[in-house]
Amino acid sequence: DQQVKQNSPSLSVQEGRISILNCDYTNSMFDYFLWYKKYPAEGPTFLISISSIKDKNEDGRFTVFLNKSAKHLSLHIVPSQPGDSAVYFCAARTLAGTASKLTFGTGTRLQVTL
Amino acid sequence: EPEVTQTPSHQVTQMGQEVILRCVPISNHLYFYWYRQILGQKVEFLVSFYNNEISEKSEIFDDQFSVERPDGSNFTLKIRSTKLEDSAMYFCASSEAPGQGSAGNTIYFGEGSWLTVV
Numbered sequence: 001d002q003q004v005k006q007n008s009p010s011l012s013v014q015e016g017r018i019s020i021l022n023c024d025y026t027n028s029m030f031d032y033f034l035w036y037k038k039y040p041a042e043g044p045t046f047l048i049s050i051s052s053i054k055d056k057n058e059d060g061r062f063t064v065f066l067n068k069s070a071k072h073l074s075l076h077i078v079p080s081q082p083g084d085s086a087v088y089f090c091a092a093r094t095l096a097g098t099a100s101k102l103t104f105g106t107g108t109r110l111q112v113t114l
Numbered sequence: 115e116p117e118v119t120q121t122p123s124h125q126v127t128q129m130g131q132e133v134i135l136r137c138v139p140i141s142n143h144l145y146f147y148w149y150r151q152i153l154g155q156k157v158e159f160l161v162s163f164y165n166n167e168i169s170e171k172s173e174i175f176d177d178q179f180s181v182e183r184p185d186g187s188n189f190t191l192k193i194r195s196t197k198l199e200d201s202a203m204y205f206c207a208s209s210e211a212p213g214q215g216s217a218g219n220t221i222y223f224g225e226g227s228w229l230t231v232v
Contacts, residue, residue: 032219043118043205043223044157051219089157093212093219097169099145099162100212100221106156 003027004092006105013112019077021108023090026071030092034102035064035075037086044089048075080112116140118224120206126230127196135191135227137206146189147207147221148181150174157205163189196231203228 005024013019023033031052036044050057050064050073057064063076077084090105119138127133139146148160162169163181171179178194189208193200203226210218 034220036223041203041226041228043120043207043225046220046222049220091157093221095212096162097164098212099147099164099169100209100219101159101162101170102149102157102221103159104157 003030004090004103004105006088006090006108008108009106010109010111013080013110015082015112015114016079019075019080019084019110019112021075021077021088021090021110023073023075023105024071025073025092027092027094027103028071029094030103031095032093032100033064033066033073034091034093035062036089036091036104037084038089038107039086044091047088077110080110082112082114085110085112116142118206118208118222120204120224120227122227123225124228124230126232129198129231130195133193133196133200133229135193135204135206135229137189137191137224138187139189139206139208140222141187143208143210143222145169145209145212146181146183147209148191149205149207149223150202151205151226152199152202160191160204193229196229198231201229201231 034049035047066073087107091102146163151157161171206224209221
């Protein structure tokens with residue numbers, strides 16, 4: 001049941017250019033979307049989030065865009081830096097009981113080259 | 115910066131043995147979670163916990179799994195009789211109250227406990 005999809009398993013971008021990571025979802029009940037960065041053998045690190053009632057959220061080099069009609073969101077990183085090389089996970093939130101429940105995509109491995 | 119801490123970082127156990135994975139959530143957080151990632155697969159939700167009881171659990175979280183908050187700081191995941199397919203990275207996570215803006219809606223993850231069942 002792939003409610004959250006990241007169709008690009010990998011992406012290579014030159015340093016200084018823009019990285020665009022994409023995510024699609026199917027469940028209209030998702031009310032919050034989050035992007036996490038993950039290094040091997042480490043936990044996901046929160047990057048940026050967006051509420052389903054917004055279409056854009058910006059934090060420094062990171063901007064997330066949400067197109068609710070297309071059920072699509074994207075993470076833009078500009079300018080890309082070598083330290084950004086990691087696996088990026090899109091996650092979508094529903095409220096389950098009284099707590100949050102995240103559904104993750106499969107991740108996109110970003111490689112930022114010199 | 116406050117963080118979620120987990121122990122052990124890596125544990126190897128024999129099939130059928132009991133395992134307890136420990137977590138110290140961020141101190142002012144009230145909601146606690148366990149997720150896992152089998153090698154090469156997605157991060158999957160296991161269980162959420164609030165006010166000393168399970169809020170939601172997934173199909174994966176069957177009777178061999180249990181969670182507990184034995185004191186004011188620790189949050190544990192117990193696997194009663196481990197199977198080979200339980201081998202995975204287990205992530206503890208915590209959050210403030212959901213719905214309270216971005217702070218409440220953000221879930222923070224620990225570094226993970228890598229469990230290998232042999």
